Amino acid sequence: MSTFVLLLITGLGLGALYFLIASGLSLIYGLMGVLNFAHGSFLTLAAFAGFEVGRRVGISTWTGLFLSLLVGAVVGAVFAALTELLLIRPLYKRHIEQVLVTVGLSLATVALFEGIWGPDPIFMQASGWMRQTTDILGAPIPNDRFVSIAAALLVLGGLVLFLNKTRYGLIIRAGVENRAMVTALGIDVRKAFTLVFTIGGVAAGIGGVLASHYFGYVSPLLGGSLLIFAFIVTVIGGMGSLAGAAIASVLVAVLQQFANFYLGVGDLIVVLLLAVVLLVRPQGLLGKAAA
Amino acid sequence: MTDKLSGRWGYVIGAAVVLLLVFLPLLNIPGLGILPGPTYTAGSMHLMAFTMLMVALALTYHLLFGVAGLLSFGHALYFSVGVYGLAIVMDRTDIPLVPAALLVIVIGIAVANVLGAISLRVSGISFAMVTLAFAQAANVLVRRNPGRVTGGDEGLSLRTAHVPDFLVGVVNTRNLYWVALAVLVVVYLITVWLENSRLGHSVAAVRENETRVRVLGGRPYLVKLITFAVAGTLATFVGIVYLLLQSGASHTATGTEFTLSLLVMVVLGGVGKRWGAILGAVVYTLLDQRLVALAQSPVIANLPPFLHIPLSEPMFLLGTLFILVVIFLPGGLTSALERVTRRRTQTVPHRVLEDVT
Amino acid sequence: MSALLTVKNLRATVAGQQVVEDVSFEVPATGVTAVLGRNGVGKSSTLKGILGLYDRTGEVTFDGARIDREPTHRIVQSGIAYVPEDREVFTMLTVEENLTLAARQAQPRWDFVHALFPELAQRAKQRAGTLSGGQQQMVSLARALINDNRLLMVDEPTKGLAPKIVNEVGEALAEASTSVPILLVEQNLKVIKRLADRVVVIDAGRVVHTGPAGELLDDPDRIQRLLGVSTEAHDTREAHP
Numbered sequence: 001m002s003t004f005v006l007l008l009i010t011g012l013g014l015g016a017l018y019f020l021i022a023s024g025l026s027l028i029y030g031l032m033g034v035l036n037f038a039h040g041s042f043l044t045l046a047a048f049a050g051f052e053v054g055r056r057v058g059i060s061t062w063t064g065l066f067l068s069l070l071v072g073a074v075v076g077a078v079f080a081a082l083t084e085l086l087l088i089r090p091l092y093k094r095h096i097e098q099v100l101v102t103v104g105l106s107l108a109t110v111a112l113f114e115g116i117w118g119p120d121p122i123f124m125q126a127s128g129w130m131r132q133t134t135d136i137l138g139a140p141i142p143n144d145r146f147v148s149i150a151a152a153l154l155v156l157g158g159l160v161l162f163l164n165k166t167r168y169g170l171i172i173r174a175g176v177e178n179r180a181m182v183t184a185l186g187i188d189v190r191k192a193f194t195l196v197f198t199i200g201g202v203a204a205g206i207g208g209v210l211a212s213h214y215f216g217y218v219s220p221l222l223g224g225s226l227l228i229f230a231f232i233v234t235v236i237g238g239m240g241s242l243a244g245a246a247i248a249s250v251l252v253a254v255l256q257q258f259a260n261f262y263l264g265v266g267d268l269i270v271v272l273l274l275a276v277v278l279l280v281r282p283q284g285l286l287g288k289a290a291a
Numbered sequence: 292m293t294d295k296l297s298g299r300w301g302y303v304i305g306a307a308v309v310l311l312l313v314f315l316p317l318l319n320i321p322g323l324g325i326l327p328g329p330t331y332t333a334g335s336m337h338l339m340a341f342t343m344l345m346v347a348l349a350l351t352y353h354l355l356f357g358v359a360g361l362l363s364f365g366h367a368l369y370f371s372v373g374v375y376g377l378a379i380v381m382d383r384t385d386i387p388l389v390p391a392a393l394l395v396i397v398i399g400i401a402v403a404n405v406l407g408a409i410s411l412r413v414s415g416i417s418f419a420m421v422t423l424a425f426a427q428a429a430n431v432l433v434r435r436n437p438g439r440v441t442g443g444d445e446g447l448s449l450r451t452a453h454v455p456d457f458l459v460g461v462v463n464t465r466n467l468y469w470v471a472l473a474v475l476v477v478v479y480l481i482t483v484w485l486e487n488s489r490l491g492h493s494v495a496a497v498r499e500n501e502t503r504v505r506v507l508g509g510r511p512y513l514v515k516l517i518t519f520a521v522a523g524t525l526a527t528f529v530g531i532v533y534l535l536l537q538s539g540a541s542h543t544a545t546g547t548e549f550t551l552s553l554l555v556m557v558v559l560g561g562v563g564k565r566w567g568a569i570l571g572a573v574v575y576t577l578l579d580q581r582l583v584a585l586a587q588s589p590v591i592a593n594l595p596p597f598l599h600i601p602l603s604e605p606m607f608l609l610g611t612l613f614i615l616v617v618i619f620l621p622g623g624l625t626s627a628l629e630r631v632t633r634r635r636t637q638t639v640p641h642r643v644l645e646d647v648t
Numbered sequence: 649m650s651a652l653l654t655v656k657n658l659r660a661t662v663a664g665q666q667v668v669e670d671v672s673f674e675v676p677a678t679g680v681t682a683v684l685g686r687n688g689v690g691k692s693s694t695l696k697g698i699l700g701l702y703d704r705t706g707e708v709t710f711d712g713a714r715i716d717r718e719p720t721h722r723i724v725q726s727g728i729a730y731v732p733e734d735r736e737v738f739t740m741l742t743v744e745e746n747l748t749l750a751a752r753q754a755q756p757r758w759d760f761v762h763a764l765f766p767e768l769a770q771r772a773k774q775r776a777g778t779l780s781g782g783q784q785q786m787v788s789l790a791r792a793l794i795n796d797n798r799l800l801m802v803d804e805p806t807k808g809l810a811p812k813i814v815n816e817v818g819e820a821l822a823e824a825s826t827s828v829p830i831l832l833v834e835q836n837l838k839v840i841k842r843l844a845d846r847v848v849v850i851d852a853g854r855v856v857h858t859g860p861a862g863e864l865l866d867d868p869d870r871i872q873r874l875l876g877v878s879t880e881a882h883d884t885r886e887a888h889p
Contacts (some may be wrong), residue, residue, distance in 0.1 A: 173740065
């Protein structure tokens, strides 16, 4: 039982990280039709920024944690917004080129991070509450899992409120469904593009700082390795669907944890799940039917 | 350029280039910084052979992306079937090289057909994702080292017990160079033949308008699958020789970054154009290999950190170059060259990228 | 009468294929101008070209200002409302959200829209995707009419609607036309007879006839020649309830 609970909550913690990346990916794809390969780099840079803050303020303190999360979110947001304004916008309406530019950006930035912080993982020894465990039904759960889950829930709640209660949220929801018609109502949809990139950057930034706690290290490849699973989550959930991304994040991560523990093949099971979903329901769990 | 070269002159120039490449290892042509030394040295021949294999691989990716319009993020998988397949067969069995290579090619055909059949059930971005996921699964498998057959992160060096002596060791780099050249010529000829065949024409028609082909009674799925399988099998073939040249298999050959580098090569040169894939692969590989040497030069090393860090990362420079080409040179380097040489303002814009869904 | 909208040598392409060859016509500042022509001759594409939804070349002047280089949202903001073919409501949004999204001015004309289509007030909280075709057409028209516009471009508003709904839509357009000029693409000759003041006939991507509506509509031979339909069959398409 305690193993079950441990795997479940660890899976939820990992699912929280997946969601923080996949939510932005899904919104960006849904609104703009761009598969953002640079999303992992947003996360990695934020993780390094959080790491640098933590190193100076102390990663084991609450102040250090919150400050690094804040800096991570800001760094992710700025990086993402600049990416949209400088690289994506000039290629308006040329989707494949937009994807290619994000591929180039991810290759270039990962190399740059390797140049700055070295190619190997830098392990972080957090102590204090984040490294301690809390007993849930006899299972010792590392506390950073709870922080990840709480952060993902906050981001999810914030996104839902934003999408449903604000004018820009309305524009984004409409744009995901029919971008051309939004412009035909006299709305400059490009502002919404920058906005979804920025929001995606915030979520990925928070995800990056939390991922460094979850895995206990930062590395130039941190974002890239998570990005692949976030892609899988996005496809399984349905491109453009926030709820789909949330459900698929949890599903994929929990399945991965259990399959890893009992069979040792978590990553392969996830790929298999993707293949099955694509063959049975190509638009994903909650995606709109392919046009 | 492509159109001009495809005529009779194309064959003459092509034959001349191949002939020159055949004799390069016997000549003493200075490397001029592009190669590590004169052309007859082992280091230079190795780099040239490596480049030719990358060109061949880029041509197989060109079939997929440029001709069929299939944006695959998993082409490295079929290449690594050749690399790891042969490494494992040579390591675990006593089968001589040629039958072993044939066996691996059969495996490559099977893998490309099965995974292609599944991946092509979806199209566009979903297709890209499935291919990425399959390749990632292979990458995970290789790194997990199941049954200690793949060597995990350490890689697997080639057991040479059943490899003919003339293909083993640095002293025989020249022979490996010729084998690589032969592979390139074979892959190139198959690519040309396929592009000009009925299959090539129908797959290009599918790329432009799949619905129309279906309405006219064509079978888009089958046409795409055959192209996918041919491209995958050729990649396996290149992988086999790559193993011989590198005398070992490394998990980086299965990674996403490796597939992405193929995409970068094809786009750098110009999507949809055979010469684009070739030029892109040469430029990419030489830069990738030689920028490392440049980075270690005292000129770069003595620069302040904000300059020498980015300049010592080849992938940073290549990634940046790639972004600039995508934004400012639609049609890639070959289009830019055409514009310069022809001085004609009214070149037909290349629409292949718009066809990729 | 000076023209409100002038279209000169408009060409439009979509995915590299030319869908409007060379179209020139004028829309005066009052009344209904109907664009007629057989299926697939480029009527809808002409509207999309004017709006910049398709890549276009040529000269489009609206109230004295060139708009052929402007992005779509600017053109719409300058006072041209668009009701697309197939309605294109946002199916995942509620009726109210569809209209809120469309409302650009400080005081949107909610009362006018709700008086015109009382049903939309009752169904404000319903998802547009769950509405019938006729109701969706009302949402689409209401999205345009909620703002004060200087020109209304309406693309096949009665397509696929039941006869009763066709009448309602015609009524609404007649009401709207008293305050704003309309550029109307329509196949239903009955609706055209009721609404149109002038006609522009397009064939194979070019304008082949312009003139007062009555002149053409009272001449069955010319209708037959220009549109390929006889006046007896007022609508050649099947109607879906």
